[in-house]
Structures are given as C-alpha cells and as structure tokens.
Amino acid sequence: MNRNDLFSAMEFVDDKMIEKSEVNRTVKYQGKFGKKTLLLAAVLCLLIAFATVAVATGWFGLRAALVESHDPEIVSEISLSGFADSNEYLAAAEWKAFAAGYDPDGSLLAAVDPEGPEDAVLDAKYDHYPVYTKEMTEKLDEIAAKYGLKLYGEYIPEALAPYLEKLVANDRTEFSDAAYNTVLAGYLFDCGTFSFDGIFDAAFGRLSVDYQFRCSVKGVFDPTFLNIGDIDAYREETFTTDSGVAFVAAVSDEHSVLITELNSCYVFINVMGGSDLGITFDDLKDLANTFDFHAIEK
Numbered sequence: 001m002n003r004n005d006l007f008s009a010m011e012f013v014d015d016k017m018i019e020k021s022e023v024n025r026t027v028k029y030q031g032k033f034g035k036k037t038l039l040l041a042a043v044l045c046l047l048i049a050f051a052t053v054a055v056a057t058g059w060f061g062l063r064a065a066l067v068e069s070h071d072p073e074i075v076s077e078i079s080l081s082g083f084a085d086s087n088e089y090l091a092a093a094e095w096k097a098f099a100a101g102y103d104p105d106g107s108l109l110a111a112v113d114p115e116g117p118e119d120a121v122l123d124a125k126y127d128h129y130p131v132y133t134k135e136m137t138e139k140l141d142e143i144a145a146k147y148g149l150k151l152y153g154e155y156i157p158e159a160l161a162p163y164l165e166k167l168v169a170n171d172r173t174e175f176s177d178a179a180y181n182t183v184l185a186g187y188l189f190d191c192g193t194f195s196f197d198g199i200f201d202a203a204f205g206r207l208s209v210d211y212q213f214r215c216s217v218k219g220v221f222d223p224t225f226l227n228i229g230d231i232d233a234y235r236e237e238t239f240t241t242d243s244g245v246a247f248v249a250a251v252s253d254e255h256s257v258l259i260t261e262l263n264s265c266y267v268f269i270n271v272m273g274g275s276d277l278g279i280t281f282d283d284l285k286d287l288a289n290t291f292d293f294h295a296i297e298k
Contacts, residue, residue: 061236061248062257065268067093067225070100076231080214080268081222083261087147088218094143095223099130108133128152128189130223140221149221152189160188164196166295179203179283181290192217192265192296200271200287202279209279210272211287215296217265226270229255237281245293249284251275258284264297 065078067089082088103109112132122137129151131137144151164183179202186196194215201208216222228234233252240246250257256271256279269287273279 062228062231062234062250062259065089065259066231067096069225069227070096074227076228077225078228078257078268080224080226080266081216081220082218082266086218087149088216088220088222088266091143091147091149091221092223092225094146095140095221096225098139098143099223102136102139103133125151125153128155144221147221149219150191151221152193153191154189156188156190159190160186160194160196163188163194163295167291167293169290169292179286179290181287186213189220191220193220193222200283200290202283203286207273207277207279207283209277212270212272213291214268214270215265216268226257226268228252228257239281239285239288241285241288241293243289243292243294245288247285247288249281251279251281251284256284258288260293262293262297267293267296 062076062078064083065080066084067077067079069075069077071077079089079092081092109132122131122134126137126140129137129140131140140151143149164186168181168183179200182199182201184197184199186194188194192215195212197210197212199208200211214224216224229252234250234255234257235252236248236250238246238248245260245262247258247260250259252274253276254274256274258267258269258271260267271279271284271287
C-alpha cells in the first residue's frame with residue numbers, strides 16, 4: 001500500500017472531508033523519560049487499567065473485530081467501530097449484511113440523479129453514510145435505534161487541528177534515536193469520531209511508513225470497515241504504552257494494525273507496511289507512544 005491507498009483502505013470515507021482538511025504538522029517523540037514522567041505514567045495507568053486487563057486475558061484482538069466481508073475478494077475484514085458483542089460492532093455488522101444484499105445489480109444506484117427529487121429527500125444527517133435511497137436511510141435509522149446509537153452529526157473540520165495538538169505528543173528535544181510522527185490530513189465529526197492519516201518515521205531513520213488513525217466514539221453508529229488481508233497471516237503481541245494504555249499489535253508481511261479500547265472510544269491504527277518493511281513490535285510501540293491517548297478520553 002502507499003499513501004494513495006490510505007483512505008481508500010477504509011470503506012465509505014467521504015473524499016470531500018479529506019480534501020477540505022488542513023492539518024500539516026510534524027512532531028517528535030523522544031523515547032527516554034525522566035522520573036517525573038514515569039511517575040505520571042504510573043498514575044495515568046490506573047485510569048485505564050481495565051484496558052490492560054482486557055489485553056492480558058485475550059479479550060480483544062483482530063479476531064474480536066472480525067466481520068463477515070460478504071465479498072469473495074476480501075479474505076478478512078474488521079469493524080472499526082468496536083469489538084464483538086458491543087452495540088457498535090453489532091450495528092455495523094447488521095448494516096453490512098443488509099448492504100450486501102441491497103441493490104445487488106446496482107440499478108437503484110444507477111437511477112439516482114444527484115440533482116433529482118430522490119436525492120433531495122435525504123436529510124443532511126445522512127451525508128456521511130453510504131446511503132442513496134430513502135429505504136436505506138430508514139434501515140440506517142432502524143439499526144441505530146435498535147442498538148441505542150446516534151449518528152455522526154456535523155462535520156467540523158476547523159476543530160480537528162486543535163484536537164490533534166492535544167493528542168499528538170510533542171517533545172521538542174532532538175535525539176538521534178527520536179521517532180517522528182508527521183500528521184497530514186483528516187476529518188472530525190461533532191460526536192467526537194475522527195480519522196487522520198500520517199507518516200511514522202522510526203527511530204534512527206530505519207523506516208518511514210504511512211498510517212491511518214481512527215478513533216470511533218462509543219454510542220455512535222459507525223459502519224466503517226478495514227480489509228486486512230488474511231487474518232491468519234498476522235502475529236499478535238500485547239504491550240502497554242509509557243502512559244499506561246494497553247494495545248494489541250498485529251503484524252503480517254505487508255500490513256500492521258494497532259487496536260485498543262478506552263473508556264469512551266475504540267482506537268485503530270492502520271499501518272501501511274509490515275515485516276516486509278522491517279517493522280517490528282518495538283516500532284509499533286514507538287508509534288503508539290507518539291500519542292497522548294488521555295487527550296481523547298471523555
């Protein structure tokens with residue numbers, strides 16, 4: 001994969017949101033910590049200790065987010081809205097099953113006139129969902145109500161940059177072993193769900209790789225999915241970041257994924273490379289350490 005594939009790897013992303021987004025910022029992460037930082041990490045760890053327990057017991061991983069793809073060309077696909085048995089996951093999976101059997105020959109989509117009356121009846125609240133008929137919006141509302149979920153809300157591009165200022169750790173001290181995180185562009189809804197893409201440069205300049213960060217807020221209907229190739233090709237390990245957040249890291253030859261659950265959201269980091277680029281689990285931990293995940297807790 002390359003940067004042109006970054007957002008197309010995730011279904012139903014609105015290209016207009018990406019084009020309008022203006023977030024260009026390079027930050028540095030330094031892997032050495034003083035006593036004060038370590039003490040703070042110990043305190044913060046208590047705030048989300050449940051995530052560490054979840055990882056240690058094998059409660060989540062790639063398979064916990066696995067959904068039926070309904071596409072013979074996709075071997076394995078995961079939901080980016082939650083893990084199995086959560087309302088967010090169940091709603092996304094139900095929508096996926098409905099969409100797979102709806103308009104199989106594409107005739108309804110082909111008949112849609114962007115300037116015509118059918119499009120006009122679709123409320124703006126559905127703008128960022130994969131719907132194009134009133135029947136689809138009714139199904140969307142039905143599933144959201146069934147699982148007690150709300151829709152994305154408005155797109156608020158102006159709020160993304162200050163949001164990321166808090167999320168992306170910024171250590172301005174330069175070290176030869178520094179890992180760099182370059183944030184590019186993304187989008188944010190007023191419900192708090194957001195995505196952005198970026199570039200991660202590993203320590204000592206060993207490699208540079210594209211990634212996509214997804215934060216899916218709990219209580220939001222988010223039918224977004226990621227094709228990960230063959231799930232059996234991944235090796236998984238768990239680790240805890242220096243600020244106390246537990247992650248599952250999964251690496252295949254060509255792809256890597258980082259996932260965790262926080263109190264208010266699920267986080268998925270989609271890395272566009274794997275062991276073929278020399279990416280290690282230590283590199284993925286370094287990438288996770290470039291973020292202050294407490295900034296996105298509610």
